[in-house]
Amino acid sequence: MLARSRSKKTLLMTGVILSFLIFLPSYALSQFAYTLTVSKSGSGTGTVTSDITGINCDAGNTDCTEDYFPGTVVTLTATASTGSTFTQWSGACSGSGNTCIVTMDAVKDVTARFNLPTNVSGTISANTTWTLANSPYYVTGDVIVWNGVNLTIEAGVIVKFAQFTRLAVNGTLDAVGSSGNPITFTGTSATLGWWNRIDVRSGGSALLDNCIVQYAGYGSINGSIYKTGTGNLTITNSAIGNSGSYGIYLDNTTATGTLGSNTIQNNASHGIYLINAGNGFTINGSNTISNNGGYGIYMV
Known part of the structure; x- marks a missing residue:
């Protein structure tokens, strides 16, 4: 009976916590998340997007930051505009491939470089x-x-x-x-x-x-x-x-x-x-x- 009582109590507390998180306003929810910020450099132009909702850093830099829960794995993809070439990642990413993977275990900054030839x-x-x-x-x-x-x-x-x-x-x-x-x-x-x-x-x-x-x-x-x-x-x-x-x-x-x-x-x-x-x-x-x-x- 004691074990069952503890199990019920644990489930009740979990439900309370989940309900609390669900109904938190976005500004409060951000306290439980890490921010990913994407910026761009170089002489060219391009877009950086994430595989999960959040980042769509286009020519107007309209959506280049997002808060993600700890442990979230985000794949970023760099797509060069016509006439430009993606050349490299820096910051929390590295290499010259057009995708990179970021694990959100801290605040992260990523820069994508696009160049004209x-x-x-x-x-x-x-x-x-x-x-x-x-x-x-x-x-x-x-x-x-x-x-x-x-x-x-x-x-x-x-x-x-x-x-x-x-x-x-x-x-x-x-x-x-x-x-x-x-x-x-x-x-x-x-x-x-x-x-x-x-x-x-x-x-x-x-x-x-x-x-x-x-x-x-x-x-x-x-x-x-x-x-x-x-x-x-x-x-x-x-x-x-x-x-x-x-x-x-x-x-x-x-x-x-x-x-x-x-x-x-x-x-x-x-x-x-x-x-x-x-x-x-x-x-x-x-x-x-x-x-x-x-x-x-x-x-x-």
Whole structure:
């Protein structure tokens, strides 16, 4: 009887508390919640929405804050306006993917950055960094890195190439992303062979880590990434796909380098094509090479 009495008393108290919460005015209810505030930055525009009712932070910033009960999990989605690109989250979110998940265990502030494109073309004659803050970069004509000059690309940067254009490296290219913030080299159109290639010339060197290279390889004998002559080419933890020709093309080269832990797939011809390539390259077994129009690795 005592146990049953306690059970009834517990149920009664729970009901009283729930009734109390239900009939509290909104200003009082907010005392039991945490506030999520969304703001936007950058040169572009866009909208941030939540998967549950509350956030619809549009161009007019009309609904950018909401109170949520502790423990509520909110998924935010960033959608860029036409002509703009979403580039990154900051604050309680991070990364460059267009969604982020926030657990409301405290007051949270999230910033979504939308940018207009930065147009680039011509020669790079001094050390240069392409920053995430100015991403995306639109290559409107060939970009040529001079001998002795370094081009650094920050994690999360998106580089979009107009049709037939290329990035030619006579100096050094350092493109180091991360698993959550890869660097993306792609076309202004999602079409096989849309743009030319990352063209690492004799004497030039390139390091690509955690990069995505897609829709390059214009023409029947080409590659998304091309290396000839001396220098170094190292590609790791990257995805090379949707080339109109080869994925990686090593042509008459004595360069050194490593190809490791890459995914090379969906290219129109061979995944890796080597012609008169020296012994300086290490192609290890950690690469995944599949679904290409030719051989995975082809040597002549």
